[in-house]
Amino acid sequence: MGKVGRAVRPLLRVNPAEAAPIWRQIEEGVRRLVASGQLRPGLSVPSVRDLARDLRVNPATVSKAYQHLSDAGILEVRRGEGTFVAEVPPAMRKTERREALREGAERYASLGLTIGASRGDASEELDRAWENLGSGVKRGQS
Numbered sequence: 001m002g003k004v005g006r007a008v009r010p011l012l013r014v015n016p017a018e019a020a021p022i023w024r025q026i027e028e029g030v031r032r033l034v035a036s037g038q039l040r041p042g043l044s045v046p047s048v049r050d051l052a053r054d055l056r057v058n059p060a061t062v063s064k065a066y067q068h069l070s071d072a073g074i075l076e077v078r079r080g081e082g083t084f085v086a087e088v089p090p091a092m093r094k095t096e097r098r099e100a101l102r103e104g105a106e107r108y109a110s111l112g113l114t115i116g117a118s119r120g121d122a123s124e125e126l127d128r129a130w131e132n133l134g135s136g137v138k139r140g141q142s
Helices: 003-011 022-036 048-055 059-071 094-114 119-141
Strands: 075-078 082-085
Touching: 022 048, 022 059, 022 119, 048 059, 059 075, 094 119
Parallel strands: none
Antiparallel strands: 075 082
């Protein structure tokens, strides 16, 4: 594995106490790294076995997260070479994109409501995250 895969591992964290399943935490962590430009197109990601060992989780858990990311077009598997960030962002139909955004928005709204955040505070944090991730993608593409 190249040094890129090793560099990614410290950036992924899982918390067994969270309500979200560990495989989803891994999936969302990889999505966040790709969106922020910390994982650029074409770069390798850790193998299932290596990431499972580093995160101290079952390899099947990492495999499930990687499978979801592959199905979504975020990762691509190259036989004999490993798993890489897809060179081309996945193309989604407008209805698929809206559904994905709706699901994410419901999870975020649910979190905000359960911790007592106001809609304004949640909107500010969403705007801040959008800006932070968007600036990372721009840096990563240059």
